[in-house]
Amino acid sequence: MIFLINKIISVKEAAEKVQDGMTIMVGGFLANGTPENLIDAIVKNNVKNLTLICNDTGFPDKGVGKMVVNKQFKKIIASHVGTNPETANQMNSGETEVVLTPQGTLAEKVRCGGNGLGGFYTPTGIGTEAEIGKEKKVIDGQEYIFELPLKADVALLKASVVDKKGNMVFAKTTKNFNPLMATAAKVVIVEADKIVEVGEIDQDRVMCSGIFVDYIVGGDK
Amino acid sequence: MDAKEIIARRVAQLLKDGDVVNLGIGLPTMVANYIPEDIDITFQSENGFLGLGPAPQKGEEDWELVNAGGMPSTILPGGMFFDSATSFGIIRGGHVDATVLGAMEVDEKGSLANWKIPGKMVPGMGGAMDLVVGANTVIIAMVHTQKGQPKILKQCTLPLTAKEQVNYIVTEMALLKVTKDGLLLEELGPDATVEDVIAATEAKVIVSPDVKRYNFA
Numbered sequence: 001m002i003f004l005i006n007k008i009i010s011v012k013e014a015a016e017k018v019q020d021g022m023t024i025m026v027g028g029f030l031a032n033g034t035p036e037n038l039i040d041a042i043v044k045n046n047v048k049n050l051t052l053i054c055n056d057t058g059f060p061d062k063g064v065g066k067m068v069v070n071k072q073f074k075k076i077i078a079s080h081v082g083t084n085p086e087t088a089n090q091m092n093s094g095e096t097e098v099v100l101t102p103q104g105t106l107a108e109k110v111r112c113g114g115n116g117l118g119g120f121y122t123p124t125g126i127g128t129e130a131e132i133g134k135e136k137k138v139i140d141g142q143e144y145i146f147e148l149p150l151k152a153d154v155a156l157l158k159a160s161v162v163d164k165k166g167n168m169v170f171a172k173t174t175k176n177f178n179p180l181m182a183t184a185a186k187v188v189i190v191e192a193d194k195i196v197e198v199g200e201i202d203q204d205r206v207m208c209s210g211i212f213v214d215y216i217v218g219g220d221k
Numbered sequence: 222m223d224a225k226e227i228i229a230r231r232v233a234q235l236l237k238d239g240d241v242v243n244l245g246i247g248l249p250t251m252v253a254n255y256i257p258e259d260i261d262i263t264f265q266s267e268n269g270f271l272g273l274g275p276a277p278q279k280g281e282e283d284w285e286l287v288n289a290g291g292m293p294s295t296i297l298p299g300g301m302f303f304d305s306a307t308s309f310g311i312i313r314g315g316h317v318d319a320t321v322l323g324a325m326e327v328d329e330k331g332s333l334a335n336w337k338i339p340g341k342m343v344p345g346m347g348g349a350m351d352l353v354v355g356a357n358t359v360i361i362a363m364v365h366t367q368k369g370q371p372k373i374l375k376q377c378t379l380p381l382t383a384k385e386q387v388n389y390i391v392t393e394m395a396l397l398k399v400t401k402d403g404l405l406l407e408e409l410g411p412d413a414t415v416e417d418v419i420a421a422t423e424a425k426v427i428v429s430p431d432v433k434r435y436n437f438a
Binding site: 029030031032055078079080081082083088091098100102103106107108110111122123124125126127129130134151160162170171172173174175176177178179180187 | 266268269270278283285286287290291294302303304305306308309310312313331336337339342343344345346347348349350351354355356380381382383384387
């Protein structure tokens with residue numbers, strides 16, 4: 001029998017890890033691969049002044065968009081906010097600061113944050129508003145922008161199958177930002193469709209290691 | 222044939238056997254319907270897969286398999302799923318042969334704008350800035366004018382998505398190639414004349430000595 005730290009907690013306990021003023025990363029692409037039960041519980045807790053790092057702001061009734069509607073963010077870092085009119089409302093009224101970031105740059109910033117790197121040079125955004133205020137450098141005749149890493153206090157992930165060590169399998173397109181964010185936050189919580197015993201997921205099929213995961217919720221599907 | 226179908230059919234003819242292609246949301250997505258049967262194109266979807274197939278039949282939608290517009294999609298044999306960093310590594314790394322996307326404005330230097338109208342609408346750039354910088358060939362697929370106003374300008378007025386990255390502009394009226402001397406009119410749409418194109422384009426149009434007409438035969 002292997003000794004295991006018990007990582008399984010309730011959704012309510014998990015939601016309490018997110019406190020006022022924290023920076024959170026939320027997995028998902030237009031709410032595909034977003035932990036909906038965790039989001040609902042955090043909406044209920046009504047914590048405020050959060051900073052969000054997410055690909056987009058989902059929809060008013062789906063994904064992280066529900067937290068936008070509940071006015072829980074003081075700052076949002078995302079690549080696209082067009083599917084949630086409430087984000088634009090709060091941006092225009094000055095309630096929420098929105099930092100639009102090219103999607104590939106956003107993914108790489110999160111990857112750097114979790115991989116011990118101090119940043120990276122990208123050609124994306126040269127000659128656009130995305131380069132404003134950033135260091136530029138010419139490498140082999142091409143211009144690049146220097147981008148810094150992103151880290152968070154808590155990452156909220158969604159996985160299809162999770163074993164009790166936290167090893168994760170993501171279904172199809174729900175992978176997106178989830179395995180990247182798993183590496184880039186102090187506290188990592190994954191919402192699972194299904195929780196299985198250690199060893200039930202073949203090592204060849206594990207898509208992201210449980211070493212990154214602190215807490216597991218769900219498993220009822 | 223309506224304007225959108227004309228555009229999608231002509232763009233499809235620009236793609237080559239073996240190409241890896243990313244199609245934007247909306248009109249560009251229609252290009253997939255007109256790929257010649259004797260060529261093999263692999264479609265990339267920036268939310269995380271290669272081998273994008275046709276939209277599923279009604280009742281067979283899988284909400285864990287969506288395209289970059291968040292709508293149910295399918296994956297073909299030989300495809301694969303990956304995370305967003307890998308997806309954009311493929312895009313920036315030059316492994317996407319062509320990207321097809323719409324634009325609010327394009328100019329004669331090949332700069333484009335499609336992510337922000339200051340004071341009106343700020344949806345965000347999504348993956349567009351990475352795609353136009355990373356893809357080897359950038360094709361703009363759009364109607365030639367917006368409510369009668371030119372969209373192909375001397376210089377873009379809206380915030381840029383990328384500077385000098387566009388290779389082709391395909392509209393219902395014309396196929397324009399971006400060259401260092403300006404926009405070269407290579408082909409005319411089914412109903413357009415050279416004069417029509419010049420009148421509907423603010424940018425300077427250089428007329429190719431052997432302008433052809435779109436051929437869908």
